[in-house]
Amino acid sequence: MEYLDQLKGILAPGEQYPLPELFKMEMLALNERLLELELAALPEERAQFANQVSGLMSAHFLEVADDIKAYARGKATPAQVILLKEYYAKQKFCLRIMERLSTFASRDQVS
Template sequence: MKFFDFFELPISFTLDEADLRKRFLSNSKRYHPDFYTLESDAKQAEILQLSSLNNEAYRTLSDFDQRMKYILEEKGLLVEGQNEIPQIFLMEMMDINEQLMELEFDFDEPIFTAVKQAVETKEHELEAEINPILQGYIEETASPEELNLIKIFYLKKRYLLRIKENLSTFAHRR
């Protein structure tokens, strides 16, 4: 069963987090295995499966990045080996990657701070560009172009996350 269907929600990149949590808690009570101890083994197995689905669906949909990945995978847009980041973005990241290499060999606080700031600025720029599309997303009328822009945003965001993870390795040198 698809996660959005399970919670009886429309497919959306932006969700009402409080409503999602309310649905999760309601399902948690509804499918709690302790309430089915006197049922048949088959019914107990079914409830355990529904309880697990409830937890997995909530874990996925309550996290923006996981939700985005889930929707893109469901649409068949994230395919191994076919997730290319636009070259222009990679060219923009060359300076940051070169500065990361410098930090590996010789930590420098001003370079560290500049790279961290550049990554945060790029993240904010990307979010500002995509937010109108995410906010206005309607499953039934979404165009392939919109979905492709969301996919590219997701890939760029993942790329920036890897840079941030690399930066965190330098934090202990401060």
């Protein structure tokens, strides 16, 4: 998605999009929970956490689904482009959490 956005000019290479404080607080809480899960958690707890983050990602998508369709048709307004930048930044945050969860969950399976 990042490549396509840069290709179409939505995001400049290396552009950082500022996120709402409420979202940042939510991500801070998720990261704290992730640390707890990394130290001592049952696989069921990790699965529940992964479902929570996936649900959050789905909710973010639903918020901008119409904006994504408008963008794909080449008819996105400047306001929609701003929403898509925010969506992209939020998804990157959530994907990093999922990647980290996956990394230590798979590491534990090897042990």
